[in-house]
Structures are given as C-alpha cells and as structure tokens.
Amino acid sequence: MPFNPIKGKNNNVTPAKPVTPATTVIPAKAGIQEKEKIKLIMNLIYSHICAAAENNTIGLKGKLPWNIPEDLQFFKEKTQRKILIMGRKTFESLGTPLPYRLNIVITRNKDFQSKIHGSIRLDDTSRISKEEIKTLTTVKKSSPVVICPSVKEAMNLCRQNEIHQQYGKEIFIIGGGEIYKQTLPLVHCIYLTRIHQTYEGDAFYPEIPDKDFQEVDRKDCKGNPSYSFITYKRV
Numbered sequence: 001m002p003f004n005p006i007k008g009k010n011n012n013v014t015p016a017k018p019v020t021p022a023t024t025v026i027p028a029k030a031g032i033q034e035k036e037k038i039k040l041i042m043n044l045i046y047s048h049i050c051a052a053a054e055n056n057t058i059g060l061k062g063k064l065p066w067n068i069p070e071d072l073q074f075f076k077e078k079t080q081r082k083i084l085i086m087g088r089k090t091f092e093s094l095g096t097p098l099p100y101r102l103n104i105v106i107t108r109n110k111d112f113q114s115k116i117h118g119s120i121r122l123d124d125t126s127r128i129s130k131e132e133i134k135t136l137t138t139v140k141k142s143s144p145v146v147i148c149p150s151v152k153e154a155m156n157l158c159r160q161n162e163i164h165q166q167y168g169k170e171i172f173i174i175g176g177g178e179i180y181k182q183t184l185p186l187v188h189c190i191y192l193t194r195i196h197q198t199y200e201g202d203a204f205y206p207e208i209p210d211k212d213f214q215e216v217d218r219k220d221c222k223g224n225p226s227y228s229f230i231t232y233k234r235v
C-alpha cells in the first residue's frame with residue numbers, strides 16, 4: 001500500500017497513518033523503535049529536524065537567533081546525502097543549496113525557479129523525465145534544487161523509486177515554521193534541538209502533541225545557552 005499522506009489541496013493534510021503494507025506483520029509486543037525500524041524498511045519516513053527555543057522560536061528576520069556550532073554539525077551529519085524539503089523562506093535564509101543533498105523548495109511563486117540557477121521546476125512530479133531523474137540522482141557538491149508548488153508534489157517526488165533509492169527512505173523536512181506546522185501531522189520522527197532559553201522570534205515550531213509523540217532519546221549539553229538533542233517518535 002503506497003504511503004499517500006496528503007490529499008486534496010496543498011495544506012489539506014491527512015494525519016500520518018501506519019505505513020506498513022498489510023502483508024507485513026509487526027509483532028504486537030515490538031517496542032516503538034523496533035516498529036519504526038520495520039516501517040522504515042517498508043516505506044518512506046518523514047522526519048522533522050529543527051532547533052527551537054523554550055518558547056518555540058526558530059527564527060527572527062530570516063536568521064537563527066543563536067549560534068550553536070554543535071547543532072549545525074548535528075544537522076549536517078543527520079541530513080548528509082538525504083532529501084530535504086523546505087519552505088521558500090528557509091531556502092532563501094540558507095543562501096545556497098545544501099551540498100550533497102537533494103534540496104526541494106516549496107513555493108506558490110511560479111517565477112521563483114528563474115531566480116535559482118540550474119534548478120528544476122516540477123509542477124507535476126508524475127511527469128518527471130528520465131533526464132530530470134538523472135540530474136536529481138547525481139549526488140554532488142553543487143546539489144540539485146527542485147522547485148515544487150506544494151508539499152504533496154514534493155512527497156510524490158520522494159516516492160519515485162530512483163529518487164529514494166539514491167537518497168534513502170528517511171526524508172527530512174527542515175522548516176521553516178509554516179512548513180513544520182503543515183507537515184507535523186505527517187511526520188513519524190522529530191529531531192528537536194531544544195535551546196534552553198527564550199528568544200524573540202517571527203517563526204515558530206508548533207507545539208508537539210503529547211498524545212501523538214513520545215520522547216525516545218535525549219542528550220543534554222552544557223553551553224551558553226545549554227541545549228538538548230531530543231528525538232521524538234510517533235506513538
């Protein structure tokens with residue numbers, strides 16, 4: 001059963017459902033990590049990766065309000081050679097496509113592609129050409145950028161066999177606030193760096209619903225500010 005987590009209009013999202021085909025039996029007593037591992041083998045997994053302050057601030061005027069090199073290193077290691085989905089404002093705040101990763105940018109602006117040298121615009125990813133697939137699956141420093149009109153089209157692209165065979169089945173949604181909010185019902189995993197301070201912001205991470213997510217891993221780190229690397233999995 002293909003995982004089709006979004007239907008209808010762009011921001012009409014359907015909550016994540018178990019994604020394992022009916023033929024796969026997950027032992028009833030399997031722990032949460034074991035269950036997630038089985039799902040990962042069978043299907044695509046969408047994960048958020050985010051750094052958020054105690055008041056859920058993630059950005060101010062297009063920038064991160066803190067400087068924590070260890071968090072940037074964590075992000076780099078986690079997302080290397082993976083597919084990244086991001087909003088147009090986050091892409092602009094990065095300033096350049098992230099190397100050795102497939103960068104998918106979501107925008108409603110039909111002219112945006114013309115601003116990004118060498119990018120590919122895919123309005124209907126089911127009509128992707130062999131040539132485009134070849135370009136997108138060539139992993140290199142000057143990463144390919146795909147411009148998509150919706151999260152739904154971005155996810156359709158991820159489902160193309162050649163694409164996830166190259167980049168793996170865990171897809172990283174890297175923000176910002178608008179995109180995190182729209183996709184929270186779809187993700188199975190959240191890698192959250194919680195910064196233990198409050199900051200003024202204009203972009204925010206949504207509240208993580210306790211009933212839907214469980215903390216499965218945590219590493220507390222000293223610093224100024226101190227922070228914690230926390231992993232949540234969908235219950």
Ligand SMILES: NC(=O)c1ccc[n+]([C@@H]2O[C@H](COP(=O)([O-])OP(=O)(O)OC[C@H]3O[C@@H](n4cnc5c(N)ncnc54)[C@H](OP(=O)(O)O)[C@@H]3O)[C@@H](O)[C@H]2O)c1
Pocket residue numbers: 010011049050051052057058059060061062063064086087088089090091093106107108109112149150151174175176177178179180182202203204
């Ligand atoms: N702390 C962190 O981990 C982290 C991570 C990422 C970003 N950030 C920060 O977050 C801020 C940016 O977040 P943001 O919420 O302002 O913007 P964003 O989510 O990055 O991008 C918003 C844009 O995405 C496009 N978009 C959103 N929903 C769409 C939909 N359903 N269909 C088509 N296009 C859609 C629109 O682009 P158009 O206007 O072009 O149509 C919209 O303006 C920055 O300050 C950045 O530094 C922080």
